Amino acid sequence: MLKRVLIANRGEIACRVIRTLRAMGIGSVAVYHLEDRGAPHLDLADERVLLHGHVPTAAYLDQDQIIAACKATGADGLHPGYGFLSENAGFAARTAKEGIAFIGPDADVIKLMGDKILSRNYARKLGIPIAPSATQTGTLEHFIDQAAAIGFPLLIKASAGGGGKGMKIVRAAKDLEENIRMAAGEAQRYFADGRVYAEKLLEQPRHIEVQVLGDGKGNVIHLFERECSIQRRYQKVVEESPAPNLDWKLRDQICAAAVKLASAAKYKNAGTVEFILSADGTFYFLEMNTRLQVEHPVTEMVTGVDLVAEQIKIASGLGLSFAQQDIVQKGSAIEVRVCAERPERDFQPAVGRVGLLRVPVGGKLRFDAGIREGQVVTPAFDSMLAKLICCGDTRADAVAGLSAALRELVILGVPTNVDFLARIARNGVFKSGKLHTGFIGEQSADLAPPALAPSEEAAAVLTALFDDADFRRAAFDVPEPYASIGAWRN
Template identity: 65%
Template sequence: MMFSKVLVANRGEIAARIMRTAKEMGIATVAVYHHLDRGAPHVRMADEAVELDGDVPTKAYLDQEQIIGICARLGVEAIHPGYGFLSENAEFAERVTKAGIVFIGPDAGAMHLMGDKVRSRNFAAEHGVPVAPSVLQGDDPENFLARAKAIGFPLLIKASAGGGGKGMKIVREAGDLVEAVRTASSEAERYFGDGLVYAEKLVERGRHIEVQVIGDGTGRVLHLCERECSIQRRYQKIVEEAPAPNLSDDLRQRIRAAAVRLASAAKYRNAGTIEFILGADGDFYFLEMNTRLQVEHPVTEMILGLDLVAEQFRVAAGEGLSFRQEDIKPSGHAIEVRICAEEPEKDFRPAIGRVGLLRLPKGEGVRFDGGIAEGQAVTPAFDSMLAKLIAHGGTRAEAISRMKLALADLALLGVPTNIDYLARVMAHPAFAAARIDTGFLSEHAGTLNPDDAVAELERAACAAAALAQSDFRRLAFDVPEPHAAMGGWRN
């Protein structure tokens, strides 16, 4: 039977997105929140909301015991972890299951197997999925360095645990290897509590191709096509699209088949994503598996007419998959951009502020997944991503055209964002021609970053537009005098 009440162990846009589907399915929702998020949209959307104890926001959202206790108190039947936070924590999945609650995601065993980069790479190789030449750091540092050098440069040093660009260093010369290993290991220890790193062959000018999969836990796994995620800054994606452009039919099918073969071997249950790096020579290598729902899942939904969160609910409830592989027929093209509070002209430095004005774009094929509202504070306590904008069209060119219009119509004032930068990416001729790889933003930095005069003019225009809005003026300036706030008297 389908769940009657689900707790969403997350915040922001992904919490709001999960709740929308839950409500459509008649499932009651419970939100958890830190006091900094008290007025956030996901808190207002939920049928019930419980404030988490804790001074540090991220630690509050990671408090497993507190979250499981809330479920027991409120009669929650299942937990959806979204992405980030506890979504790929095998210990949490295990504790949730032992408490008699359904974890909407893979089981702890699959997380242990596929969530660890080294373990999953070995598993992939055992099942005929290509992996890049690599060597794992061990107890013998000198031997590790020697074996890494034997692979040949350039190398990529990566953290065994975690992701998101943390604990990753490119090494182009032997003289830089020792320091790169030291800093990558230190960063990995700081972010993930595990300093183990490995070195692998760096695929220059590679493309980041990933395959969305979903399985029922018995070994039956379907692919939901692939996505192109090569537009990245600091190893983090900011533009994703589906299907991947400029792939031959043969290569596309081989990548999809490799993903299905690997997930099937792991008897994977629920939604997951298998990521590959594709070289200019047509060779592709397994990178990792994300054992959760991805940030970029909307582009897959748009081209297939599916609701992936609904499918997650159905699989977790034991209903199985509602479609067959032959039912998966992509229609058109979809592009997603991540709206982040950051300053691209300052090396994408995260920004803070308060959302003074938010006006959303409308139009055919346009979707906005957000978790922000006017008056909401953007603090350094959380990731800089505020929302996602998605555009779907009959062709890639039409999707780009609709995305340009949507970005032009999107107004988010009060905090610096990358909206204008993303518009320049969409307008770039190399992007239009799908000449893209993971070095795209660096290669075209000169044409993507505006000169100072243009940037100053844009800021002035935004300020003028904001001041013309009565709602913005009210939020910015209608602050009562202290004596007015206390009453009609003066000392």
Template identity: 50%
Template sequence: MSNRNTKAPDVSSWPFNSVLVANRGEIAVRVLRTVQKLGLKGIVVYHAADRGTLAVKMADQAIEITGSTPVASYLDGAQIIAAAKASGAGAIHPGYGFLSENKGFCQAVEAAGIRFIGPTPEQIDLMGDKVRARNYVEKAGFPVAPSAIEDNDPATFVERSRKVGAPLLIKPSAGGGGKGMRIVRDLALLEQEIERGRSEGQRYFGDGRLYCERYIENPRHIEVQVLGDGQGNVVHVFERECSVQRRFQKIVEETPSPALDAAQREKICETAAGIARAIGYRNAGTVEFIFGQQGEFYFLEMNTRLQVEHPVTEEITGIDLVQEQLRVAAGEKLGYVQSDVTSSGHAIEFRIYAEDAARGYTPTTGPVLTLQPPQGEGVRWDSGVIQGGEVTAAFDPMIAKLIIRGKDRDDAIAKADKALRETVLLGCKTNTAFLRRLIQHPAFVAGDVHTGFLDANPQIAAEPEMAKTTLHALLSAASLSTRPMRDVADAVPNMHAAIGGWRN
């Protein structure tokens, strides 16, 4: 494992000594840990719904923000910048989601004289528009899938899409998170599906522009972590496999990818680094690819922020990616080259969702009555919820991340099974039992997965039928654990109570 990054940087010369985290939940906690480890002041903003959360309790200073909804408060850039000024924060870390890839927010932060811990506004703008990003990457000589882009000539978009051939994937230009994406296998339905895609794009993103690309059947989703200092230095920090998804959203991520041999790994990672170099990238970013069954791969998109799944990269390299983000934002150069970045072992991340996989991955809510995270060597638990808290429908259902590190993939899977079995969260249903079924499936064990894996194996999501005797025993135990039922069971009937202290 690389030990290059084990020594903390000297922050005494940095242009900021406090960082405001413009986010919530586990990512706010994650960023705060590194900020405070470095001796910097950690500040968070929070909506009233998050008042009792771990991030608020951890922060050196917490500032309440308001909005018509909890989500709206975290999207209010002006209010967040005002909080940063009031607290004297010298930098803002946006985490992921919310305003992390918002060009206007980045510009406003920098205009206020505050460091934005992320890329430049121009880089966010370029990569945030999937059509512009794709065109840029293609012109720079990197691989993209055959496609038709509406912006190039709206009048001929349908005709050009038809010529690409089925199956087609329709995608919103401003899209993300799988929203608005549609697969077309019958070209007779193409115009109808384009209209639906346009409507969904407008509804989700306020932008109905589309593009179509050749859909790769049963592809793998592989992404590469990159770091750049905006001063000409860029490295990749290896790849992550993100193929296990539901509704185009990731559930399990791991590194190294079991799909790649050494030559493929070097090629895809260097391609990602080349794309980042082409735009003079600053800070942490992720270049995502579709990887075909024959080893071909195509640029998918670039996320100009820290990823949810960044911990697996940290576990195999020993590099604190948040620390690197802070260093770059402070104006430091990377100070190392590609050959200095090494990896060891295997890491897998599991997104712990408050949801019922057996019922279409429906979100669940409830109080966190008991929380006992797993422990042990190679086990990392990143979470924003605490015992006594509440899981609500106000935010995304991801409540924690379980990250496992093993000496190899088999070791990591074995540790993961034990850790998932030992995870206790009572009060709302989570997907831990589903995740255990997933990693026990022979195809997952063999590393033979793709983005449609869960759709092709619906039995993994379905809960096994419980024996009636077990069900009755559990119901009885649950009933007797509640105060009203115990009072009834323990109550002495009036007739017997009238006897008093008499004994036979």
């Protein structure tokens, strides 16, 4: 078993990983940029190492400093979390070479799955369905012809991309060339790789993904599916398990496809195979994420498996603790991502200070947070502050619990999407479980902040005014008899 693990990450995922390390009796090392001083993961960890970086994110991407921190603290394992270096094959290889266990798959698998074109070809060879697509191999003209042949609507994506960057929807042939150029330009800017590919766009598709664990020797189990269809700006907002209204046979087919892919790749550690599911029940392989997902808690809540613990055991060479039949999906769990943003301004990221934080507690609730009261939210990092997860015996229970918890959750001092998430939880279509990736756009009217009734407006304005010392003085500091006489003039 590993003795000491360095977490090459920050925020909620660093806290999450450290908690499991604690529970397993394994030492933890946090790294941080000065911008993150006072962040909660620093207090949780046994040791902490300051990273330098002109740009804060660059510090968490600085392989030399992180390897040096492992050496300095005697860490024999490294957990990359998600984002940052988690899917960097070169870093995984380098870590291994330095004798530090990289808690994730081997470098070659990361490399394979990290390339959308390569991974799709790999899946196709295994007989896993992939959406009709075209890859740019020859001239632009040739690519345009191939793409048009798939039929519209089309999605243009960056080969090296993610997070919606470089992604374009094309509905007519006349717009194709321009969009390909734009997508390629963005891909070049964001990923230093201008390659793009075209894919058939499914209308009202669902995003279904499967959590897998592999031992690196071809043994792979799945921990069922997650539905992550509710997205904004191509980023997930609400995730749940199991996927609502999903036929169990279809669910088994999807899970089997995921296990097939991971087994073939001799996948080691935790990974997620993402699929897109069309309304008619056809599904296509999208990509595989070779790391722990943000939304892993919903799987943990319905299966009772601590995925981080399993990751560490696998990285320690202990193999899988479970056989497939041991994994049972029980009840329903939903996660919402709490972000510092302004939903009414197209989800524009916001900054501020978490001045007041009141977290609901309950046996069916989990609040995975990388923030604490008083912490400053800067534009240096991702806007996600925390994840609120609620489970229940049924999906309706989980939704009701989530609604109540969101009402209780207080994060003041920075604009957040908490109320927006609450409106999703109250939305009729959401409650019915008829989800697809266009949900937020389609339900935008219902999800918009409702107009305030005059009494609500007065209540809010007065609450603010009573918090204001100037107003309190004006209201209460006027002596008698002046207060009694009021606005009298002689």
